[in-house]
Amino acid sequence: xxxxxxxxxxxxxxxxxxxxxxxxxxxxxxxxxxxxxxxxxxxxxxxxxxxxxxxxxxxxxxxxxxxxxxxxxxxxxxxxxxxxxxxxxxxxxxxxxxxxxxxxxxxxxxxxxxxxxxxxxxxxxxxxxxxxxxxxxxxxxxxxxxxxxxxxxxxxxxxxxxxxxxxxxxxxxxxxxxxxxxxxxxxxxxxxxxxxxxxxxxxxxxxxxxxxxxxxxxxxxxxxxxxxxxxxxxxxxxxxxxxxxxxxxxxxxxxxxxxxxxxxxxxxxxxxxxxxxxxxxxxxxxxxxxxxxxxxxxxxxxxxxxxxxxxxxxxxxxxxxxxxxxxxxxxxxxxxxxxxxxxxxxxxxxxxxxxxxxxxxxxxxxxxxxxxxxxxxxxxxxxxxxxxxxxxxxxxxxxxxxxxxxxxxxxxxxxxxxxxxxxxxxxxxxxxxxxxxxxxxxxxxxxxxxxxxxxxxxxxxxxxxxxxxxxxxxxxxxxxxxxxx
Numbered sequence: 165x166x167x168x169x170x171x172x173x174x175x176x177x178x179x180x181x182x183x184x185x186x187x188x189x190x191x192x193x194x195x196x197x198x199x200x201x202x203x204x205x206x207x208x209x210x211x212x213x214x215x216x217x218x219x220x221x222x223x224x225x226x227x228x229x230x231x232x233x234x235x236x237x238x239x240x241x242x243x244x245x246x247x248x249x250x251x252x253x254x255x256x257x258x259x260x261x262x263x264x265x266x267x268x269x270x271x272x273x274x275x276x277x278x279x280x281x282x283x284x285x286x287x288x289x290x291x292x293x294x295x296x297x298x299x300x301x302x303x304x305x306x307x308x309x310x311x312x313x314x315x316x317x318x319x320x321x322x323x324x325x326x327x328x329x330x331x332x333x334x335x336x337x338x339x340x341x342x343x344x345x346x347x348x349x350x351x352x353x354x355x356x357x358x359x360x361x362x363x364x365x366x367x368x369x370x371x372x373x374x375x376x377x378x379x380x381x382x383x384x385x386x387x388x389x390x391x392x393x394x395x396x397x398x399x400x401x402x403x404x405x406x407x408x409x410x411x412x413x414x415x416x417x418x419x420x421x422x423x424x425x426x427x428x429x430x431x432x433x434x435x436x437x438x439x440x441x442x443x444x445x446x447x448x449x450x451x452x453x454x455x456x457x458x459x460x461x462x463x464x465x466x467x468x469x470x471x472x473x474x475x476x477x478x479x480x481x482x483x484x485x486x487x488x489x490x491x492x493x494x495x496x497x498x499x500x501x502x503x504x505x506x507x508x509x510x511x512x513x514x515x516x517x518x519x520x521x522x523x524x525x526x527x528x529x530x531x532x533x534x535x536x537x538x539x540x541x542x543x544x545x546x547x548x549x550x551x552x553x554x555x556x557x558x559x560x561x562x563x564x565x566x567x568x569x570x571x572x573x574x575x576x577x578x579x580x581x582x583x584x585x586x587x588x589x590x591x592x593x594x595x596x597x598x599x600x601x602x603x604x605x606x607x608x609x610x611x612x613x614x615x616x617x618x619x620x621x622x623x624x625x626x627x628x629x630x631x632x633x634x635x636x637x638x639x640x641x642x643x644x645x646x647x648x649x
Contacts, residue, residue, distance in 0.1 A: 282507020311340025
């Protein structure tokens with residue numbers, strides 16, 4: 165008990181929370197192995213540092229794999245030229261709507277599953293999971309049909325020339341029409357994470373990425389009886405890879421080792437739970453749609469300066485995603501700990517978990533930002549050799565990396581609110597700082613004043629840093645602790 169109190173008073177030094185009778189370093193190694201293999205730890209008890217570690221490692225590895233999806237695609241597609249890269253960038257900006265809905269539903273489902281898990285209501289967790297999956301399937305249909313038939317028009321609307329749209333429209337058509345796979349991948353992995361099965365989410369993404377790495381060059385450039393599909397092949401490979409991962413998820417959920425086990429009964433519509441999920445997800449979807457729509461408009465502004473600048477921007481963002489998604493994994497660990505500890509009636513333990521995760525995230529992203537600011541062109545050249553694209557991408561990477569330390573705190577605070585079921589606070593933060601500040605500021609600096617793409621990058625850093633500071637202030641006020649779900 166004395167050890168627990170010491171841990172509670174001083175949440176920052178991680179070694180204290182990880183120490184075991186066998187010795188701190190040996191205990192640390194055992195915890196690392198346990199986190200990757202899967203753990204049965206009750207995250208509402210024991211040392212907070214150990215709970216953060218056991219959840220964070222597989223979540224970070226999961227997000228590394230999610231970022232590999234983006235990097236692998238752009239690595240192979242860049243061999244097809246700047247127009248193909250630009251199409252991928254435009255499509256990803258459109259797909260952010262899918263990601264927003266999938267992640268918003270995932271937030272709501274995760275909040276309920278985590279809270280029910282903390283309350284030790286396992287059937288309630290399974291019911292929430294089943295209803296979340298049903299809602300995801302329905303939502304995906306609303307996007308698939310227009311995405312399939314209007315892909316070419318969407319490319320033109322987003323700034324592509326008619327010639328580029330005519331040659332490459334099958335990439336967005338396939339990605340958008342197959343969005344149900346993306347939805348399910350997000351929702352089910354959120355279920356695994358929020359119940360404490362972070363290692364399962366990690367394995368799913370590893371499986372999906374191995375498939376994607378193998379299939380991407382085969383379908384883009386051709387292999388044996390498989391013809392060279394070009395950019396369309398990237399969409400086919402990614403969809404197949406993610407589809408196989410979803411099949412693996414469903415196999416696990418039906419009783420192959422998951423804490424949440426689903427049966428047919430859990431998929432029968434329960435409108436009471438659905439209403440609760442829709443209410444919670446409205447805030448989650450809203451905050452993400454606001455954030456992602458701002459990125460869509462950023463792409464629209466950037467496209468004014470030509471395909472080479474847009475291609476450099478796209479590659480730079482993919483590289484940044486590679487570092488930011490692991491940080492998002494750490495933030496997901498904070499969300500799980502907040503939800504489960506609130507369910508167990510331990511709000512102060514939830515607070516200490518969030519601060520510890522934020523400091524770890526700050527150290528990680530601080531190092532990543534310093535590396536990107538020092539050698540930005542090196543990372544861009546890994547994907548493309550065009551000197552104009554390299555110069556444009558290096559400028560973007562160097563400037564946006566300035567705010568990495570702020571992004572670290574912002575991500576953790578936002579996910580802490582979401583884990584508590586308070587999805588409204590991040591929605592308002594995103595609305596104020598992205599729509600009312602970032603977008604107008606980007607246009608004024610880039611086009612109004614004439615700073616070009618540099619103005620867009622200034623606006624991004626200012627908005628993202630401001631949202632982090634506001635998140636910290638609101639988190640310290642503590643109203644999120646009173647949220648009932």
